[in-house]
Amino acid sequence: MLLSPKSACAIVKDLTQNCALPLAPEVLFRTQLLRHHSHIVIGDVALRGYKHKARWTYDDREVRRAGHALAELPVDFDDLVEAHLPEYRDHDPQAWERSDWRRQLRSWMYDAAFHKSLRERRYGEDYRKIGKNGLPGTLTMDEFVQARNDMLHMHHIAGTKPRGLLSWSGEHWLLPRAYVELLDRWEPLDDDLANRARICSGCSTQGPRWAWRTPTTNGYVTLCPPCSGATYQSYEGHLHGVLYDSLRRTMRADDYLCRLCGQSRAFTWDHCHDHGYVRGPLCASCNTFEGKGVRFLERTGSVLHLLECSGCQARQTLPSRFHTEVIRAHLEQTERHGRCCNRPHAEELDHAHGIRRFVLHCHQNRWTRDVTTSEAADLLRAFIATALASRWT
Ligand SMILES: [Zn+2]
Ligand SMILES: [Zn+2]
Ligand SMILES: [Zn+2]
Ligand SMILES: [Zn+2]
Ligand SMILES: [Zn+2]
Known part of the structure; x- marks a missing residue:
């Protein structure tokens, strides 16, 4: 029998009522994780996700096996x-x-x-x-x-x-x-x-981790670019560390698949304007999207793509045009006016002599907050570390 994530979660909760470990069966709702390898592993039991009539389901037997295994785990807090x-x-x-x-x-x-x-x-x-x-x-x-x-x-x-x-x-x-x-x-x-999940189901070639996972009506499959019908080569990073200005005319981006979506034919060599290094070939749609600041940064793979610039990578930073957005988002998340629990709105007022001045306001109060160059660099590094960490799950 196939179960909805809701019923699967309820069954695991029910079976593990007496389990001594703190559990997170709600992970079964995170069906986007099935992109990784089509399973969610609970304890040491892999639960395969099945896409059925556009909805994700789990196999009842696997759900119960996972629940029983956790319930029977002999956890001794003295051992x-x-x-x-x-x-x-x-x-x-x-x-x-x-x-x-x-x-x-x-x-x-x-x-x-x-x-x-x-x-x-x-x-x-x-x-x-x-x-x-x-x-x-x-x-x-x-x-x-x-x-x-x-x-x-x-x-x-x-x-x-x-x-x-x-x-x-x-x-x-x-x-x-x-x-x-x-x-x-x-x-x-x-x-x-x-x-x-790295092996192409068409030709058995092994690809990079996660990169070839392709959504279909029946869930995710692994398809390399040629097997997915593309006739362009995938970019293997051979221009990493090469300056955009030194590229020869003969190196055409449109010989390649877009580095970011891996689906469309690229049309330009995307490069970092702060450091000048090539990041890789991008298709028109991914290139436009990159211009959209935070929204681009929220996309899977975007931070890694920006770090393809050897200058950004060495300094663990992002191109400066993303800095304000990263800092602004951080301030809105962490700054509060005294005991007021309203999330303030932050705007950059001024950027001079290495200090960025932000103005924050909640419902009634308005205050400013200065961010130094080294604070900004720390925030950028933290942002990158978090982005890389969340890529993992
Ligand atoms: Zn293939
Ligand atoms: Zn693209
Ligand atoms: Zn340029
Ligand atoms: Zn750069
Ligand atoms: Zn307030």
Whole structure:
């Protein structure tokens, strides 16, 4: 029997009533995640999504198996083992190329510490320094557990919520043994599904992770550009680090598929106007969309595309025309007038001598906030890190 996400979620909730782990069965509603490899993995059970009459469904048997497996997991909170979280790396694009729960947990800690340091405007201090409680910066355990509470993908791994389960021994991070074993079973399962989803179903060529996933009426399939009917080559990044002005006339962008959508024939070599480097071939529609600031930044793959400029990549920044939007969005999210809980509206008033002055207003109050060049650079780096992190789930 096929179940709607709503019934599937209700069944998992029902079966796991007595499960000791904090769970996130609502991940079954995030059907956009099925783009990755057509499954949502709960615990160590993969639930395949089936698209049926334009709606996503799950197989009743798999849903129940996942629920039972979690319900029967013998979690003993006195039987703790070391979690072996890796050291944090600021920027590691390879990291997102595989499923890795330990790295994920570590990056959440730094993400929370970083945002706290921004909120409290501790710009000079190093938020990466590990405190007595094992967390970076001045982060408390409660703050870590609560941080980004509105973003499910920053809280769940394998349909479980690990943040609150961690405890610090004074030297190591600990987790219940049965839970570590569960995540260690989840990891190769998820990785294997992701790798299988790289194989073109037409010709069996292996593509980059996620890139060839194509929506159809029956769900997602993996099709390389030739098999999907295109006759143009896909761009493999051979002009990375090449200046746009040094391109020869003979290098035609329209020999390639658009680097961003991978579907249409490109018409221009997109390049960074701040640093001059080629980012890749774009089709007309993606190129127009890129002019749209934040809306473009919200699109999957857009930040990675902008980082194709070797100048932006080396500095972990974005072209300057995106800066105001990133800062404005951050201020609206974090600034409040005293105890007023209204989200203010922010506008850039002035940009002189490296200081950007923003004016914020809620219903009655109006105030200004200055953002220095180094704050702006930090915000950009945080924005990039978050964009890269959310790409993963
Ligand atoms: Zn193919
Ligand atoms: Zn395109
Ligand atoms: Zn130009
Ligand atoms: Zn650039
Ligand atoms: Zn107010």
